[in-house]
Amino acid sequence: MCTSILYTAGDHYFGRNLDLEVSFGQEVVVTPRDYPFDFRKMPTLNHHYAIIGMALVKDNYPLYFDGANEEGLGMAGLNFAGLAHFSPVEDGKDNVSPFEFIPYVLGQCKDVAEAKKLLTNLNLVNINFSDQLQLSPLHWLIADRQGASIVVESTQSGLHVYDNPVGVLTNNPEFPSQMTNLANYQSVSPADPVNTLMPKKELKTYSRGLGSHMLPGGMDSESRFVKECFTLHNAPAGGSELENVTNYFHCLHAVEQQKGLDEVAPDTFEYTIYSDGINLATGTFYYTTYENNQINAVQMHNVDLDAKKLAQFPLVKEQVINNQN
Numbered sequence: 001m002c003t004s005i006l007y008t009a010g011d012h013y014f015g016r017n018l019d020l021e022v023s024f025g026q027e028v029v030v031t032p033r034d035y036p037f038d039f040r041k042m043p044t045l046n047h048h049y050a051i052i053g054m055a056l057v058k059d060n061y062p063l064y065f066d067g068a069n070e071e072g073l074g075m076a077g078l079n080f081a082g083l084a085h086f087s088p089v090e091d092g093k094d095n096v097s098p099f100e101f102i103p104y105v106l107g108q109c110k111d112v113a114e115a116k117k118l119l120t121n122l123n124l125v126n127i128n129f130s131d132q133l134q135l136s137p138l139h140w141l142i143a144d145r146q147g148a149s150i151v152v153e154s155t156q157s158g159l160h161v162y163d164n165p166v167g168v169l170t171n172n173p174e175f176p177s178q179m180t181n182l183a184n185y186q187s188v189s190p191a192d193p194v195n196t197l198m199p200k201k202e203l204k205t206y207s208r209g210l211g212s213h214m215l216p217g218g219m220d221s222e223s224r225f226v227k228e229c230f231t232l233h234n235a236p237a238g239g240s241e242l243e244n245v246t247n248y249f250h251c252l253h254a255v256e257q258q259k260g261l262d263e264v265a266p267d268t269f270e271y272t273i274y275s276d277g278i279n280l281a282t283g284t285f286y287y288t289t290y291e292n293n294q295i296n297a298v299q300m301h302n303v304d305l306d307a308k309k310l311a312q313f314p315l316v317k318e319q320v321i322n323n324q325n
């Protein structure tokens with residue numbers, strides 16, 4: 001499972017938890033402006049916006065899991081198993097495979113409004129990257145540095161682009177169903193509850209935090225969607241980049257999966273392999289890994305964005321303990 005968010009605190013911060021039982025060997029990858037993006041059915045993009053994000057580089061092709069471009073448009077692919085449907089190539093359509101979708105959008109669009117325009121003739125097609133790396137059943141969260149966000153889902157009933165008023169995406173069910181389910185949790189609150197159960201009787205509160213007693217806490221995607229909406233929309237805005245980044249990672253880590261809690265096969269557990277976030281205004285990309293709670297950063301503009309080669313930063317996976325004596 002995965003969770004992706006857009007946190008607003010002066011600047012906008014975008015990223016995700018990647019929850020899975022196996023690692024693909026992903027790293028932080030910057031694709032400079034003149035690094036050609038070849039597409040199977042669309043013309044090559046020889047010049048495009050530079051992109052920073054988490055990717056697996058295969059045969060010199062950056063297979064992005066999530067990322068953002070130099071204009072502050074971000075995008076993340078999350079599992080949408082059993083519901084994602086990718087079609088055959090159709091003449092007259094913009095035929096793009098899911099593995100090309102992040103470079104296709106981030107390479108050309110500076111904000112959500114431009115992305116929406118680009119998507120009007122899109123057909124997400126069932127073309128594998130290779131026999132070894134077949135299509136993943138994904139849906140996507142796209143967000144920009146003005147705070148707009150949309151969800152893109154390609155299902156049996158066609159391509160759907162939804163405005164996302166909450167800035168959160170997890171996995172199944174479809175986005176509109178997740179939004180409908182939220183209504184069940186409207187009374188969840190950081191404040192003490194008001195006794196509407198028996199208004200004329202006194203009920204003593206026995207604990208702090210009772211306003212969130214009904215908040216779901218399961219690993220499943222519906223529970224994480226509700227929990228993250230509550231966490232994100234009650235998170236304070238910090239007064240500095242350091243405070244904002246700290247708050248941002250608390251929001252993501254609130255729904256992280258620890259090893260041992262989500263068994264996907266006998267004795268095999270999905271866990272939060274990494275959490276990442278980019279300040280969409282400055283291009284600083286931050287991440288933590290399961291093994292290393294320290295926040296690491298790669299600043300996109302410290303890389304030569306006119307270079308000819310990809311810039312690759314292997315993840316720092318070693319735990320760092322600040323020994324005080």
Ligand SMILES: C[C@H](CCC(=O)NCC(=O)O)[C@H]1CC[C@H]2[C@@H]3[C@H](O)C[C@@H]4C[C@H](O)CC[C@]4(C)[C@H]3CC[C@]12C
Pocket residue numbers: 001002018019020024056063064065077078079080081098099128129133134135136138171
């Ligand atoms: C499985 C995860 C999504 C995490 C998630 O939701 N997990 C588990 C669950 O819910 O079951 C997705 C997100 C991005 C995906 C990768 C990217 O799309 C890039 C690449 C695309 C190729 O078609 C397949 C491999 C490859 C490398 C994908 C493998 C599966 C990834 C890593």
